[in-house]
Amino acid sequence: MKLAISKQFQTFIHEIGLSLDLILQRADIPNLLWKEELSLSPTQYLKFLFEIDHELTDEQILAFSDIGNVKSFMPPFFVALCAGNGLEGIRRFAKYKKLICPLIIDVEVDETKEEINIYLNFDIPNSTMPRFTLHNEQLVLISLLRTGTGTSITPVRIKSPYPYSEKLRQYIGIAPTLDKTNALTFHLQDVLLPFVTQNNVMWSYLEPELKRRLNELSTENSFENLVEKTLFSAIPSQTFSREEIATTLGVSVRTMQRKLKRKNITFIQLVQKVQLLLAINYIKAADLSLAEIASLVGYQDQASFSRAFKHWTGDTITQFKSKQSV
Known part of the structure; x- marks a missing residue:
């Protein structure tokens, strides 16, 4: 999706004491504010909102x-x-x-x-x-x-x-x-x-x-965004193999991979992006056990999920929770 952020809006955000530069950095989103528009995937958009949520008074x-x-x-x-x-x-x-x-x-x-x-x-x-x-x-x-x-x-x-x-x-x-x-x-x-x-x-x-x-x-949603949106539904139900996602989208696996390659991203990278965001959502907003979260994020055991989370964020799940409670 495209998020319009005009110079005037950037000035307003600065005047109320919020740093867009810092929020984009923490959300791992390229700072292209000079364009007065950000093109964000659903994953990036949610990360952007969560970072704003963490900062706002x-x-x-x-x-x-x-x-x-x-x-x-x-x-x-x-x-x-x-x-x-x-x-x-x-x-x-x-x-x-x-x-x-x-x-x-x-x-x-x-x-x-x-x-x-x-x-x-x-x-x-x-x-x-x-x-x-x-x-x-x-x-x-x-x-x-x-x-x-x-x-x-x-x-x-x-x-x-x-x-x-x-x-x-x-x-x-x-x-x-x-x-x-x-x-x-x-x-x-x-x-x-x-x-x-x-x-x-x-x-x-x-x-x-x-x-x-x-x-x-209604027509400009990129193929990358469609794959992401499909993954958000498919991962918790453990039906997110290449073949299953391609079938859901009505294309062949080869076509899906070719279209993603044009966007300089792989299917595995998209899966991991969505898994991370789902994990953060479940950890923050749901009273679920680690085993339940691991399953909803597409992992068979919590040890593998814990290692993946540490790889994605640089923090253990316990460290992540502690930082969020500060």
């Missing part, structure tokens, strides 16, 4: 979540504010958010309870959404409604697998719930309030270009 999360700060850098935010009301804005945001993030936003209107429920999920199989990403998206939606209506709209309910800090709770305005799933709920009457930021002229100007980019997105 609550104040920085709130700065990122203020739609007034980021609307000029990200078209989905701006066109959402151009909508006629909150419901239209949220649906517009959900549709075009995928231009900048592999995120699925499900919007469910409950006519009986007169509520709207919003659920967030990554469009990357077997991956865990980092704390920053989930809380940021929920806070952005709250900011969208407050900015659009010019009123202090408060959610009915909000929950996630991650605890909310006191600063975030104060911003939200209600007591969040800790849960295995995530959800954000508003009164239907609140999301139907008219937006004072409505701008039909700007929307009519931007909509054709956004639709064109969505169409491009």
Whole structure:
């Protein structure tokens, strides 16, 4: 996927005290910020988000979540504010958010309870959404409604697998719930309030270009990314041999290897990249034994997995856990 990072956005990130250079270095991503665009595989994108998550303070999360700060850098935010009301804005945001993030936003209107429920999920199989990403998206939606209506709209309910800090709770305005799933709920009457930021002229100007980019997105996913996405599903089920992945993709093993070679990467390298990210996800986000994690990452025994993890990261699993808890 392509991640647009304009000079203005880079300046904003620097002003809130975040070092993109350091984050890219820790995520092992080439620093090509001078291009104002990063081309990231799903694996690289998740590593990038986890590194941001590790660095961000609550104040920085709130700065990122203020739609007034980021609307000029990200078209989905701006066109959402151009909508006629909150419901239209949220649906517009959900549709075009995928231009900048592999995120699925499900919007469910409950006519009986007169509520709207919003659920967030990554469009990357077997991956865990980092704390920053989930809380940021929920806070952005709250900011969208407050900015659009010019009123202090408060959610009915909000929950996630991650605890909310006191600063975030104060911003939200209600007591969040800790849960295995995530959800954000508003009164239907609140999301139907008219937006004072409505701008039909700007929307009519931007909509054709956004639709064109969505169409491009559906066809531009590289073969490398398709293989990675397939591996995310296949590795935990132990069905990730060359033959099995090639069959899933509808190509021969030879064709698959030839296409990957054009990208200067091998099948084994992709497998190891995905295994590492899955391992980090399971270690961070799941209460699983080492043997269970080893199996989900595609290893028959935990000793082999432990050696591989040390080779990938330079740390033992115990050392890695200790660093994450600091």
